[in-house]
Amino acid sequence: MKKNKLVSLMLSTLMIGTIMFSAPNAEAAIHVNPIDGIRPDFIKGADISMLKEIELKGGKFYDQGIEKDCLDILQQHGINWVRLRIWNNPIVNGVEVGGGNSDEAKALEMAARAKAKGMKVLIDFHYSDFWADPGKQNKPAAWANDNAQQLADDIYQYTSKVMKDFAAEGIEPDMVQIGNEINNGMLWPEGKPVSSEGYKNLANMIRQGLKAVRDNDPDRSIKLMIHLANGGDNGLYRSFFDSLILENKVNDFDVIGLSYYPFWHGKMEQLESNMNDVSTRYNKDVVVVETALGFTNDNGDFQKNCYGPNEERLGGYKSSVQGQATGIRNIMEAVSKVNNKRGIGVFYWEPDWIPTPGAGWKHGEGDEWDNLAMFDFQGNALESLDIFKLVSDPNNHFVQATVKELEPADVTGNIGVPTELPKVIGAVYTDDSVKELPVSWENAKLVYDAVGNYRVSGTVLGTDQAAITKINVINKVNLVKNGDFETGDLSQWTIKGDVSAVNNSSSAGDVRGKSAMHYWADKPFAFIATQTITGLKNGKYTLSCWTQGGGGEKAIQLFASDYGGDKMTTAIINDGWNKWHQWVIKDIHVTNGKLTIGLDNQANAGNWGSFDDVELYAEE
Known part of the structure; x- marks a missing residue:
């Protein structure tokens, strides 16, 4: 596998009162503010x-x-x-x-x-x-x-x-x-x-x-x-x-x-x-x-x-x-x-x-x-x-960081469905800290009638830089309810088996966003989490989910069943904390207007991991 190498970083002179930023292959001169009252034996x-x-x-x-x-x-x-x-x-x-x-x-x-x-x-x-x-x-x-x-x-x-x-x-x-x-x-x-x-x-x-x-x-x-x-x-x-x-x-x-x-x-x-x-x-x-x-x-x-x-x-x-x-x-x-x-x-x-x-x-x-x-x-x-x-240098001076740029926000929308724009946007300061600042969007069209890429401008109080949201409108709606678990709970999911081994996690590394379905127990355990989606148009669908975990389970599967055909599965294998992988089942041919999706975990004592971002889309 090819290794990525940084070009050796060149030291440069720190100019008092100035923060300089340079190309990725050279080290920037930096400024670090002193810490008032830091103890001598810190x-x-x-x-x-x-x-x-x-x-x-x-x-x-x-x-x-x-x-x-x-x-x-x-x-x-x-x-x-x-x-x-x-x-x-x-x-x-x-x-x-x-x-x-x-x-x-x-x-x-x-x-x-x-x-x-x-x-x-x-x-x-x-x-x-x-x-x-x-x-x-x-x-x-x-x-x-x-x-x-x-x-x-x-x-x-x-x-x-x-x-x-x-x-x-x-x-x-x-x-x-x-x-x-x-x-x-x-x-x-x-x-x-x-x-x-x-x-x-x-x-x-x-x-x-x-x-x-x-x-x-x-x-x-x-x-x-x-x-x-x-x-x-x-x-x-x-x-x-x-x-x-x-x-x-x-x-x-x-x-x-x-x-x-x-x-x-x-x-x-x-x-x-x-x-x-x-x-x-x-x-x-x-x-x-x-x-x-x-x-x-x-x-x-x-x-x-x-x-x-x-x-x-x-x-x-x-x-x-x-x-x-x-x-x-x-x-x-x-x-x-x-x-x-x-x-x-x-x-x-x-x-x-x-x-x-x-x-x-x-x-x-x-x-x-x-x-x-x-x-x-x-x-x-x-x-x-x-x-x-x-941080302890008495001759060091304090420099107030200011906003140097606003990070564009990326949003995915669906045709005919109201698009929710972010309430805050990332502001990058001259000390390379990033803070979320409230944003007001101008002329935001919430519902789009055609697939395409759109831009909406906005303003952030205290800076004259323009805020930008890039909206990618697709003709695709995730049919799974609470598939990203961002409600902070496991609502919409039916869990059977060793339910005490399953919880909603918010620990970074165990989640892709804010929350995920997490599992662990100190003894062998098994559970199945399912959701039945009804009112589907007959046709082909794709099911996917993301997982991470320590590995070593007897068997984990993502599955689709009760759709008018044989049960379809894909094996899941985890290989480390925060190492996320996506698992996909394609061409699920629904003929009876419904589909049960599920996660089946047969685990050994001490196994742990997470499921996140479960998605079901109609194939075009």
Whole structure:
């Protein structure tokens, strides 16, 4: 497969008071506004868990054309903390699993290097042999047959061992987190909080991890963190920490860590509200311990990236060096402004992860994060790295961003059906942030009589630039009701079987728009979701849907039946989170004026995924 490569980005001089934007093959000079009142010890961190593997596979890093140790570049650009994940044993049958093969030995080496440069260190225990996150919390192979109480003891013994090993090398971490993104618990199934017993098991596991650190830190100099994803979801955080702290009396930790990716985890206002609430409610400091934004939508290797144009739209910043810098600066400001100075810092997740053969997200695969790094595809430091210095620079100056362009809106309409125009339009500012502004449309013809492309102009208060909507009018109407699930529920659908495994999701990455039909259960399950459409003209129809998910189901099918012919099906195979695929059944010949469409899912324990944008059209 052909690899897309960025031309090496050229550094240019920052002109005071001016923001310059250039062609895609050259890095733009950027401006980053200072953050008023940012604390001197604010954590400006980077997760560098991939770095050692990148170095072993030949990856190199440059700053202004000079090859340097990546840690030196990060430190010289203002990074003062590093975060290092630890997997128990990332080797299966003698083969490293990939994803940095982030074991204790690598963490020890990288921690020593960081400490030698004056950086502080956060250790991130996954308690797994591979990635642990809300969608998977698999036990290490060595603990596979242990019960809940044994698992709690495993955590204590393993955590104690690692802490002793660090101490023996004269390296004391400055912060330790017990588990990684443990929204849905850890060490499944025993530590999955789907019942009161599961909550107790999870609380005991966390308790033993915290105790292991405290027992090896008599001076209590190490900060302890509990970390969840979905940083804008206050309901999640209240539910989790109410259970942990108030019900199960586990409270011997200092920091609540949040993952917040603007393109997955909601608006900045939701993050701000959540941080203010949980820091006060539980008397804890808060850290955004994972975040990132893209500097381009291009791809540096053969692996499909998890960030692209759709994520750019959801994230609220252009995929540019300036947009990346502005977005991370604004997240830092949100943390800095948490009430009572309880917001203590931000970690950028894997700014070093440049596309390097052999250093992919798992063995045999590539780098799905390369356009979210803070180095270009050849390892040249981007100017966005300067944010970590500029936000605190007393000589830096504030520049008010202004609207530089309005993004055209694209709308699809149908002949004879009123076309709904958007109430807001995207405004791109000079700092490459994108905000939705109210728009007034002029001379809008809502009903069109012919297929074609139309344009409607509008105005946005505060700018003299014209707003444009491009309307593509087609002779095609989706006959499925609530096929996009944007009602926020599963209305119009009949679901039979294990209905508790099915819900309406609004989590970015699990949906294509605002909502989708989502499924998951911790035991084998099966369900069928159907909708019968009546009053059809006899003739041929095409049915389609989009899906994403972890894969591994016994069988999933999209089907059409009860239309006057044999049942028609197409198999669905999912291959990863946020990897959407469309499945299509063509030439459904309706002869009785009706059609039942459906989704049939026969799943194993732990399977998860989403259905979205189910469509049925008459064929022309």
